[in-house]
Amino acid sequence: MTNESKTGSRIYRYFNKRLHLDSLREFASRKKVPSHKHSAVYYTGGITLFLFIIQVCSGILLLMYYKGSAETAFESVRYIMSEVQFGWLIRDIHSWSANLMILFAFLHMFSVYFTKAYRFPRELTWLSGMMLLVLSMGFGFSGYLLPWNELAFFATKVGTDMAGAVPLIGEPLLKLLRGSEDVTGATLSRFFGIHVAILPGLFMIFLSFHLILIQRQGISEPVSWEKLPPEKKKYTPFFPNFIMKDISLWLVILAGVAALSVFFPWELGTKADPFAPAPQGIKPEWYFLFMYQTLKFIPAHVIGIEGEVFGIMAFAIGAILWTFVPFFDNDKRKERVSRFFNYAGIIIVVYVVILTVLGHYLE
């Protein structure tokens, strides 16, 4: 045994006595990931987590120069982009990884949905995942306003207007979000606080819960495996095989984010002017586009209800049904594929994609 490994084992023994690392090692060595032709979907969650880690790191760096008030926000972002060493890179990485994180969260959600991984005993994992998706969209919505530029200002106005149209709680919700009647400096301060304190706090709670559940329950096996004899089921050890593959993918993603930041940097635009007329073609972020475009297509009145209110209610009901799908699709025969939920899922995916594309291209 070399001196080095002797030192290593001494350090290990030191911590093992205090933290009982042996039990953790034992747990890790037993952990395995099903290996089959759709195994790739298992990486979507890890990539989303990695993008979140990038968000936290780049966000902390931005926080050192960002000043969250109507008078200083735009100027501070401009300073970050023009004066701070690699400030442009940090801001672009933060913006790109935020968008990719939501994209991968959606992919992760749909892969879980179509592989039926939300079924017993993983209903709580699904629920916490849905909560994380909502919080991620909240991160996106609140972060979009922070540069305090014209587009962000009016997109936030449109977005909070949509929240204001929610029946019964719309008006108080609107004031709670904006901190005043209209989008002002008070809204910016509020969004800043939400973005860097409230949402990260909540996110960490749900993320920890989500990860603990995954560790406790293991990785879900495909529905078709229910009928397979044990000798035909293949597994990959989680440590170190799966986690190393995960890390190699993360490195590829990091390279992709860097390339996007260099070739497609985010514009800063012009500073928000609350008294200026809204520029043409104001749209929310891409992940809200399908809702935005749907609301645009809905007629002024539907069955006596205002079109916008009807649309928002329909989305709210749809979101509730989607969130609680593990409790509807809870057939005891686990091998059952449940075609209805598959078709419903496909229709929803097609709908979201088409409406997002239309929302992007239509005026």
Place this chain on the structure above:
Amino acid sequence: MRLYKLFKLFAIIIIVMTVHLPAQGIQSTCIDCHGLLEDEMTAPVDSFENDVHNRPGLGCVGCHGGDNTSDDLVESMSPEKGFIGTPGPLEIPELCSKCHSDPDFMKTYNPSLPTDQYSKYLTSIHGKKSEEGDKKVAHCSSCHGAHGIRPSKNPLSAVYDKNIPATCAGCHNDSAYMAAYSIPTDQVRNYKQSVHGIALLEKGDLGAPTCNDCHGNHGAIPPDAESIDKVCGLCHHNNMVDFEKSSHADYFSLMEKPACESCHSNHLIEPPSTEMLSGEEPVCAQCHFEDDGTGALEAANMMADRIDSLEAVIASTEEQIEKADQKGLFVTDGLFALKDARQKVYKSRTAVHTFNADTVVEITAAGFNQAVEARTIAEELLDNYVFRRKGLAVSVVVLLILAFSIWIKVRRKESSQ
């Protein structure tokens, strides 16, 4: 036919008895009867609906007199009741002034409206001719209309900024109508081709001057040689100040030459360019000639050359900045510097009115420095872009090698298991 007339009369009587003006709640037999008549007899009723006087309830009798409550045709339009019929062109200004020159009365309807229109009108060419009995000259309703008068800020008003050239052209563009006055009739045609006309009528810039901004409206009169720079100076203030301080001001005054107009023309004012200083027919050559001992043409050439050079440097720098911008680089600082340089072009163009080449040289020199600063920023950005791409290439290669190595290691481990 007689039966039809009887029916018409019957209808008038019935309507007079039952119909009211719903908007104002004013019963007006004038409107009731004229509304049933034809052509020019009913036209006032139609147009008066949108008249600014209709809204506060100032009806027909306010101008025409008479009794709008009587359904008796003779009584309602009797001179005893103050009926004056259709006022003639010479009577209209005084008639309108009864209300519009009375501040106490006007305060009750529109406190912000001036009450000096009539007194100004009397000082105008139109007013003076009218006083002399000329019925052809413009009076109130010539410009404002008679029964469809709208506030001047209303785009449908004949005196709305964009409509004023057409309103003035109604008379001033009509050579037959204007023949007796021996004045040109090409003003509006020229104005439409001018920098001001294009700005107002084609680009919709309501800040651009229209006829009344230079000539006045109610007190319309052509500015004379002495006052023309003051009129232009209302908008082009710095040009006026520079000119008045220059040696040219006294000479122009002595020669009774109108200041701005001598070089820029009046109605057909084209966008100013350095061609005016150094082109084939420079405006300076109207008075100066080579070797006249003043060095004026040389100075003009130098000023034009400096301004043109600065503009050329700005244009090429703009291309560099545009190039950097298209690559998604942060060009705001460069744009700021370029904006400052462009400001110097405007400033030097204004400084031409000092007729002092040194002043123009000094201003353009500052402009050159700012353009160079902008160019340096653009070049640094483009260099930085190359650096970014190289840096990206290196880091992507490192990351991919690392990712690939890990993947291979795992695969090997898996195959050995």
